[in-house]
Amino acid sequence: MNKIQRILAVLVVLGVFAAACTADDTAPTTPDDTTQTDPGTTDTTVAGGSTDQTTPVAGQSGGATLDEVRARGVLKCGVSGSAVAFSETQSDGSTTGFDAEMCRAIAAAVFGDATKVEFAALTAAERFTALAAGEIDVLIRNTTWTQSRDTTLGLDFGPTTYYDGQGVMGKASDGFTADSTLADVDGAVLCTNAGTTTEKNISEGAAQAGATIVLSTVAEFPEAMEGFKAGSCDLVTTDASGLVGNMVTAIRDGSIQEGDWVVFPRAPISKEPLGPVYRQNDSQWADIVNWTVYATFIADEFGATSSNVDSLIGAADLNPELGRLFGVTDDELQSTMGLSADAFYQVISQVGNYDEIFARTLNPVGIFRDGSYNAQWYDGGMIYAPPAR
Amino acid sequence: MAESTVFVDNVELAPEPPPSGPVQWIRENLAYSVSSTITTIVIGLVVFFGLRALIAWFLNPFRKWSAATANARLLMVQAYPDNQFIRVWVSVGIVVVLAGLSAAAWRVAGKVSVGQVARGLLSVGSGALVLALLAPGGLTGGRAILGSAGLVIAGTGYMWKRARKSSINEPVISTVALAGLGLVLVGVFLWTVKLPVQEVFADGSKEVTNQLIARSTKLPWTVLLGVLAVSYLVGVAIRDSIAGLRRILVGLWALSFPAILMVVMRAPDIEWDTVLSVDLPIFLAIGALIGFILYVIGAPDAGEWKYIVSAIWLGLAVLWVLFSWYLFDPASSSPFHFTSPAADVLKRLEFKFPLILGALFALAAPSFGGARAARLRYVGVWLGALGLMIMSFRLGAASSLLELSGTAFVGGLSLTFTLAIAAIVLSFPLGVLLALGRASTMPIVRMISMTYIELVRSVPLITWLYIGSNLLNLFLAGVVDIFSVVRAITAMTLFSAAYLAENVRGGLQSIPKGQYEAADAVGMSVIQKTVLITLPQALKAVIPALVGQVISLFKDTSLVSIIGLFDLLYIARNVIPGQSANIGSILELTVVAAAIYWIFTFTFSRSSMRLERRLGLGTR
Secondary structure, three states, rough: HHHHHHHHHHHHHHHHHHHHHHHHHHOOOOOOOOOOOOOOHHHHHHOOOOOOOOOOOOOOOOHHHHHHHHHOOOEEEEEEOOOOOOOEEEEOEEEEEEHHHHHHHHHHHHHHHOOOOEEEEEEOOOOOHHHHHHHHOOOOOEEOHHHHHHHHHEEEEEOEEEEEEEEEEEEHOOOOOOOHHHHHOOOOOEEEEEEOOOHHHHHHOOOOOOOOOOOEEEHHHHHHHHHHHOOOOOOOEEEEEHHHHHHHHHHHHOOOOOOOOOOOOOOOOOOEEEEEEEEEOOOOHHHHHHHHHHHHHHHHHOOOOOHHHHHHHHHOOOOHHHHHHHOOOOOOOHHHHHOOOOOOHHHHOOOHHHHHHHHHHHHHHHOOOOOOOOOOOHHHOOOOOOOOO | OOHHHHHHHOOOOOOOOOOOOHHHHHHHHOOHHHHHHHHHHHHHHHHHHHHHHHHHHHHOOOOOOOHHHHHHHHHHHHOHHHHHHHHOOOHHHHHHHHHHHHHHHHHOOOEEHHHHHHHHHHHHHHHHHHHHHHHHOOHHHHHHHHHHHHHHHHHHHHHHHHHHHOOOOOOOEEEHHHHHHHHHHHHHHHHOOOEEEEEEEOOOOOOEEEEEEHHHHHHHHHHHHHHHHHHHHHHHHHHOOOOOHHHHHHHHHHHHHHHHHHOOOOOEEEHHHHHHHHHHHHHHHHHHHHHHHHHHOOOOOOOHHHHHHHHHHHHHHHHHHHHHHHOOOOOOOOOOOOOOHHHHHHHHHOOOHHHHHHHHHHHHHHHOOOOOOHHHHHHHHHHHHHHHHHHHHHHHEEOOOOOOOOOOOOOOOHHHHHHHHHHHHHHHHHHHHHHHOOOOHHHHHHHHHHHHHHHOOOHHHHHHHHHHHHHHHHHHOOOOOOOOOHHHHHHHHHHHHHHHHHHHHHHOOOOOOHHHHHHHOOOOHHHHHHHHHHHHHHHOOHHHHHHHHHHHHHHHHHHHHHOOOHHHHHHHHHHHHHOOOHHOHHHHHHHHHHHHHHHHHHHHHHHHHHHHOOOOOOOO
């Protein structure tokens, strides 16, 4: 009896394994239906989605992201959640800011509803992994477009939405003016946060200008600001947008007067073009993101705003380019991209054009377009969209 | 009476009582020599100006404390969706109910002498008074409130102390009454206190006003305070009538944590079709098969074969875990890509983990087996454990119904707690097993435990977090979408277990050899000896070290921001100062976060001191 039980037990253990192994080689059927990014399945679903696709993208596995987003019913947008004026997490948990508005614009283009967006707050270290792993559909996290990021990460960059650049902030009482250059910072204690390219840029820039600086690094930039206020740092450096934001807040608090602090030099120390990032080899999705951004540029160029867009499209003398962009005329191009014809009309009417977005999110922290790289091309800036035709 | 007066001259008089009073106290303690006087003055000045500067910093009108009060919600639960907030309250409610019942079941209520209470009031009140007096600037606003409150409290304490001195019997107060009074005070505080609230305008300017706490915050908290009181009273009522209430409560505590995390907070979208068509049949099949094996192995006869079979079983199962990603992952170069429905079922079910669990149960079966009833009970435990395991995998794999604005559904303090509790609770059994393994006489077990401990301890926690966040998904072959919180918990558990093992080993080594010999002499088995004799003594001996580890683990949770999780400290130092309304509030928020950490770690250390006193540690 006992022996039989033992043998039975051994057989059962072996049987369990055998079952586990032999059960596997039956005929192949449907692949796993989970949303895992699975190269095997992605390859087979070429340019799916909209049936009115007239120009399939040759050699590309386009459409995967748009289909996924449509099936999910909501756009997953990666943002920082802790970048002043670009993407802030408000006390009620909502996300606001320039980057967040761009996310809403893409949601408006895809769904016709700017609220269908889920923000994923990401740390700087995690952002590219999250995008590559498919946790988010698009990354708009004040991310600088660089050659290494573009070429080594399996990601592509969309049009630059904000031209930033590294600046230095000093005190007028120390003799700094907006026209100061890096040569003037000789002997100053300069604070910034460690482990960023900011640190490297300023050391290289100062060395080139022949100035010796004492670089003091802290963990987070706000700590450098505390040091600057307390006087332990003569200068602070980071992206100019961040410096201006801090300066305006201090003026508003009443802790300094207008003009006490100055940001210089006139030409930034480094180029920081910030824009959307998406996974590479999905042309359809890339087009959607790019042209949503361009649509806000073009609407700004032709003066279409969220408040006048409805009266504009009804008018007889509608600019033909806007007519195509808003899907009013038959030669519209949005359906070719897999979007509805009025996709960009929804963007402008729900989110607004580039100037509106900029004014709403960046003006309050003291950042203005006039005279900056972020003005339209005809105003001497670099905001330039290809024509919508 | 008359006689005593006669002999009074011959009676030796009692010695003069030693001089007392503040001057004498100062002379004895602070200025008993020239050098001590100088030291006292120097230290006094340092403390005086240090405190003064600190208070000045806190009371500076430029301090942006409103950044913390306006963002209390972000600090607690990050961006947990508004419309699902009831889930947060339910979670807190579960904890509160269990806490109330447990307080009753473990009879924490005691008596405290009035003198002690009065002394406490006196020191708190005079502390507040000193702070108010030290603060620079005029006697206005918060300072005046602090000072007068301190004066009132200290005065009450002092009068009470004086009154008590005159009475002969030391009167006592029940701690329950004090706790009740505390609850009422907190309730009153919630409804009356005004905290700074920000209003941010479109042009970026903001206005800070003091307002009452929002109803959506104070109402739930008030209800929870009531629930706490009621559940304590219920506990008192039922504690004598329900046998084994404590054991039931321990079980409920153990279940409450995963239930809160997986069900209440995460709001999983459970596919009942899959549960009924896949999970249930397989639960029954595996449960019955392995249950039968356990029943056989648990038979009360000696036999090496049982261990051999179980060990081979465990080995195969572990191998399978390590290599299943190779078999199942289409991206691997495996010659056989299993994509059949059966393989799919296996993947979904996490078949390999029930097998490992079964192997562990089989290894322990001879120790817990025996008579028919014991074996049946053991099989029952196995079925329960298997059911829980399958259920948790199903819940883990289910997608969440929440619309999140972060990568995880816990953030801020809720994440800090989730990580700390999970890591502490899970690392405890693992650490004890490792300690026993390292102290074991079996060479292979000892070697494995030692290698594990040394390997894990020699690498920083940050590294393990990185490894956990990247490798775990490989091992699990994308089967269950192991979300980042679980990865962090796993890494912290494995790390903490190694340290815990060394602490426990210290305790095991402190036990006199006589204890082992005595256990041997009465014929105890190895397991009985460990569970009944050595382990309880060892654990008791290392409570201070264990609490130290709990505290450090609690604080180490702040490291998870490097793998993209938003814990309390990250939100305080990055997210909130990133709001344009709150630029430049990083120092204030760091202080607030530090205060929150301090409240909990201080509570831990006080409770452990109470536990030590209760166990009579260091007194015998």
